[in-house]
Amino acid sequence: MDFDFSADEKRFIEEVRAFLREQALLPDAADVMAPNRDSDSMLSDTPARRRFNREMAKRGYLGMSWPKEYGGSEKSGIYEYLLNEELARVGAPLIGKGIGIVGKTLIRHGSDKLKTEFLPKIRNAEIEFALGYSEPGAGSDLASLKLKAERSGEGWLFNGQKIWNTSAHFADWYWLAARTDPQAAKHKGISLFLVPMHEKGITVSAIHTLGEHRTNHVFLDNVWVHDDYRVGELNKGWTYISEALDFERFTIYPFSPLEAKLEQMWKHIKTTQRNGQRLTAVPEIRRQMARLVAQVETAKMLQRSVIFSASQGGVPTVEASMCKLYTTALSQRLANTMMDILGADGLLHKSWPDAPDAGKWEWLYRSSALETIGAGTSEIQKNIIARRGLGLPLTN
Amino acid sequence: MDLIFSEEQQMLRDMTRRLCEDFVPLTVLRQLEGTEPGYSADFWTALIDAGMPGLTIADAFGGLGLGATETMIVHEEFGRALAFSPHFVSSVLAAHLIGAAGDTTQRQRWLPAMASGQSIVSVGSLEPGGGHSLSDIQCAVTRTATGYRLSGTKHFVAYAARAQTALILARVGTALDDVIGLMVDLKSPGVTIQYQPNHAREAVYQVTLHEVDVPLEAALKGGQPIAAEWRDAMYTGLIALAAQAVGGAERAHAMAVEYAKVREAFGKPIGSFQAIAHSLADVAVDIEGCRMLVRQAAWAKDRGYNFYRFAAIAKLQACEMYRRTASVTIQVHGGIGFTNDADPQLFFRRAKQLQLLHWDSDYLEERIIEMALNETSEHSA
Ligand SMILES: Cc1cc2nc3c(=O)[nH]c(=O)nc-3n(C[C@H](O)[C@H](O)[C@H](O)COP(=O)(O)OP(=O)(O)OC[C@H]3O[C@@H](n4cnc5c(N)ncnc54)[C@H](O)[C@@H]3O)c2cc1C
Numbered sequence: 001m002d003f004d005f006s007a008d009e010k011r012f013i014e015e016v017r018a019f020l021r022e023q024a025l026l027p028d029a030a031d032v033m034a035p036n037r038d039s040d041s042m043l044s045d046t047p048a049r050r051r052f053n054r055e056m057a058k059r060g061y062l063g064m065s066w067p068k069e070y071g072g073s074e075k076s077g078i079y080e081y082l083l084n085e086e087l088a089r090v091g092a093p094l095i096g097k098g099i100g101i102v103g104k105t106l107i108r109h110g111s112d113k114l115k116t117e118f119l120p121k122i123r124n125a126e127i128e129f130a131l132g133y134s135e136p137g138a139g140s141d142l143a144s145l146k147l148k149a150e151r152s153g154e155g156w157l158f159n160g161q162k163i164w165n166t167s168a169h170f171a172d173w174y175w176l177a178a179r180t181d182p183q184a185a186k187h188k189g190i191s192l193f194l195v196p197m198h199e200k201g202i203t204v205s206a207i208h209t210l211g212e213h214r215t216n217h218v219f220l221d222n223v224w225v226h227d228d229y230r231v232g233e234l235n236k237g238w239t240y241i242s243e244a245l246d247f248e249r250f251t252i253y254p255f256s257p258l259e260a261k262l263e264q265m266w267k268h269i270k271t272t273q274r275n276g277q278r279l280t281a282v283p284e285i286r287r288q289m290a291r292l293v294a295q296v297e298t299a300k301m302l303q304r305s306v307i308f309s310a311s312q313g314g315v316p317t318v319e320a321s322m323c324k325l326y327t328t329a330l331s332q333r334l335a336n337t338m339m340d341i342l343g344a345d346g347l348l349h350k351s352w353p354d355a356p357d358a359g360k361w362e363w364l365y366r367s368s369a370l371e372t373i374g375a376g377t378s379e380i381q382k383n384i385i386a387r388r389g390l391g392l393p394l395t396n
Numbered sequence: 397m398d399l400i401f402s403e404e405q406q407m408l409r410d411m412t413r414r415l416c417e418d419f420v421p422l423t424v425l426r427q428l429e430g431t432e433p434g435y436s437a438d439f440w441t442a443l444i445d446a447g448m449p450g451l452t453i454a455d456a457f458g459g460l461g462l463g464a465t466e467t468m469i470v471h472e473e474f475g476r477a478l479a480f481s482p483h484f485v486s487s488v489l490a491a492h493l494i495g496a497a498g499d500t501t502q503r504q505r506w507l508p509a510m511a512s513g514q515s516i517v518s519v520g521s522l523e524p525g526g527g528h529s530l531s532d533i534q535c536a537v538t539r540t541a542t543g544y545r546l547s548g549t550k551h552f553v554a555y556a557a558r559a560q561t562a563l564i565l566a567r568v569g570t571a572l573d574d575v576i577g578l579m580v581d582l583k584s585p586g587v588t589i590q591y592q593p594n595h596a597r598e599a600v601y602q603v604t605l606h607e608v609d610v611p612l613e614a615a616l617k618g619g620q621p622i623a624a625e626w627r628d629a630m631y632t633g634l635i636a637l638a639a640q641a642v643g644g645a646e647r648a649h650a651m652a653v654e655y656a657k658v659r660e661a662f663g664k665p666i667g668s669f670q671a672i673a674h675s676l677a678d679v680a681v682d683i684e685g686c687r688m689l690v691r692q693a694a695w696a697k698d699r700g701y702n703f704y705r706f707a708a709i710a711k712l713q714a715c716e717m718y719r720r721t722a723s724v725t726i727q728v729h730g731g732i733g734f735t736n737d738a739d740p741q742l743f744f745r746r747a748k749q750l751q752l753l754h755w756d757s758d759y760l761e762e763r764i765i766e767m768a769l770n771e772t773s774e775h776s777a
Binding site: 134137139140141144163164207208209210211274275276284332336339340343344345346347348349351352354362365366369370372373374377378379382383 | 522524525527528529531532551552592593594595596660661662663669671672719723726727730731733734735736737741744745748749752753756757758
């Protein structure tokens with residue numbers, strides 16, 4: 001047994017860190033790396049972000065796990081995971097939808113035309129995608145999505161709406177799940193399409209969130225796309241969506257932000273006094289911190305379990321649910337604990353110049369509310385663990 | 397035992413609820429959040445017409461002379477509506493302090509004006525980097541030929557842009573309780589106030605005092621320490637704050653329950669999933685317990701019993717309950733719950749602020765353990 005990463009993996013971590021240290025010196029670094037704001041840099045479009053992504057492409061960091069024939073380097077998915085950990089640690093945009101969901105699905109199921117058109121652009125960071133899955137009536141129960149795709153000449157006509165499509169307001173292409181067979185069972189009548197985001201008939205309207213991020217409501221009104229832009233086989237969309245989720249298990253739960261937050265808590269606690277006493281000497285704070293240290297270590301182990309299984313070629317669905325369930329709740333507890341430690345000062349918004357840690361905790365307390373909802377709610381994770389992991393006869 | 401409100405009390409609740417519904421529905425609250433002066437002038441006028449600013453001020457000073465139970469009822473409704481107003485800071489906290497520590501002239505000078513809503517008096521206790529203990533009051537005051545000179549910084553001073561006056565707690569000696577109360581005219585030379593953007597988007601201010609001269613007659617209790625009066629005012633205020641938490645939580649919970657009945661997933665209402673139903677049931681238990689704790693605290697105060705322990709427990713439990721309730725409310729709403737357009741976030745932000753802004757859990761737990769350890773000696777911190 002060995003809990004360490006291999007020598008080459010460690011070398012890679014050092015390489016990425018050196019790259020990020022270099023990037024941090026650039027004048028636009030603040031737009032790309034926002035360790036106080038987790039994923040800010042990823043959720044908005046800035047010239048800095050595009051430049052940064054192109055730089056990542058130049059280094060060969062995009063498509064590391066892709067086959068060589070598509071410009072990849074056929075490395076184990078663990079490298080993408082390690083890369084994301086380092087990116088997440090400094091608050092830089094993670095490699096995500098393009099390389100993972102879109103790229104890997106196209107490689108496995110896309111036509112030659114789609115591969116030729118999209119894969120090079122993804123690898124060179126020349127294209128941004130929005131994921132069009134959720135609908136107002138289909139979130140946890142995604143398979144009940146209704147957005148209609150009907151045959152029309154050589155293509156398809158789309159009508160309906162999507163919601164929560166993050167980055168739809170700046171993406172170039174839309175990775176769209178639509179109902180192509182309303183008669184079939186709900187999992188069997190869905191197909192995937194690529195649609196230009198700026199196509200006539202698409203209206204994107206902003207939804208503002210408690211985390212001060214923008215996501216979108218998207219309306220499709222007689223949007224037409226050629227059949228060439230259907231991905232894979234007709235009515236196999238659900239299979240592709242689920243498969244893509246499996247590719248993502250490697251990369252979507254970086255652990256480093258938790259570790260970084262804990263470090264920042266320590267910094268505050270070690271340098272602050274209360275009633276003439278250092279916070280490190282306050283018994284209650286010592287115990288709270290000890291608990292968090294232990295829980296963060298536990299989260300790390302749950303995550304190692306996912307990575308290990310995935311690196312062995314397994315599909316760690318249940319482990320991934322466990323990891324997500326535990327980590328997201330921990331992240332909320334951590335934010336709440338720090339708010340309690342800061343007391344009233346912690347309530348100051350980041351726009352107040354003296355807000356502790358530039359308002360990080362006040363913001364995190366709000367933004368972390370999403371963690372137990374997005375990408376499968378905690379209740380859904382428990383259902384997966386109970387049903388698939390424990391074989392319990394759940395009725396819903 | 398009789399847990400039924402009197403007819404007058406029920407009428408007071410109905411009236412307060414109606415005022416809130418008419419003047420500060422959540423649509424109005426959304427326009428007020430993050431702005432100055434941070435409350436609705438129409439709502440405040442309506443409260444004045446109803447005599448609310450003088451709710452607990454003695455009738456000799458033009459108030460209604462009502463007790464903790466009525467204050468609790470009114471603030472439960474304020475909490476339910478998330479209604480912003482200077483009522484807590486001026487009519488509950490400041491009025492109590494002036495009533496307890498002011499001399500006859502001071503009471504005559506302030507209470508009638510506060511009761512009629514003419515004057516709003518804010519309170520400056522918290523300081524940047526400090527906690528809720530009196531030991532963290534560092535604002536320095538020295539005697540001059542004509543009065544006092546005050547220097548320091550207060551923050552989270554509510555409605556300071558509208559209040560003419562703030563009751564500032566300042567330190568005169570090194571002992572914990574060497575804290576006096578000064579009625580400071582916020583237009584005095586040396587005073588600067590600045591809006592502080594905050595979690596609940598409430599109108600709170602940093603008040604910087606730079607060698608501010610305050611006349612002799614501005615000191616409560618003849619310039620003697622007012623630590624005991626401050627504690628009594630805070631314990632009394634805790635009942636109103638805990639009531640706000642209960643009211644807010646009840647409303648958030650009702651929203652979540654309603655949503656669980658109508659939102660469908662997998663072909664059925666999400667309330668039919670035990671994960672959702674049980675979590676809403678847990679919250680119901682928390683709320684019920686806290687509702688009773690707050691009522692007990694108000695009752696004990698009105699009876700003249702020692703109510704500190706009850707008030708501290710009520711605030712501790714109700715604010716933690718409110719926080720959890722608001723989280724569950726967001727969770728039950730799923731993605732919609734995380735948007736600014738939906739209402740759960742309003743409760744979520746208010747809950748944490750209510751918990752931390754006035755005697756936070758840390759401070760209350762200390763008070764509770766002290767009282768539990770020594771039922772007879774009141775307080776030492
Ligand atoms: C900021 C943000 C960004 C997002 N980004 C994207 C994106 O880019 N693309 C995209 O397609 N989607 C995105 N999502 C959508 C997200 O995945 C959904 O919000 C999530 O899956 C929950 O669905 P819902 O909001 O419809 O909630 P619902 O499914 O309505 O859930 C409501 C409540 O019911 C519970 N529930 C539902 N079913 C069950 C059950 N069987 N058992 C027990 N409890 C149950 C849920 O756990 C939840 O508590 C985003 C969401 C947000 C808020």
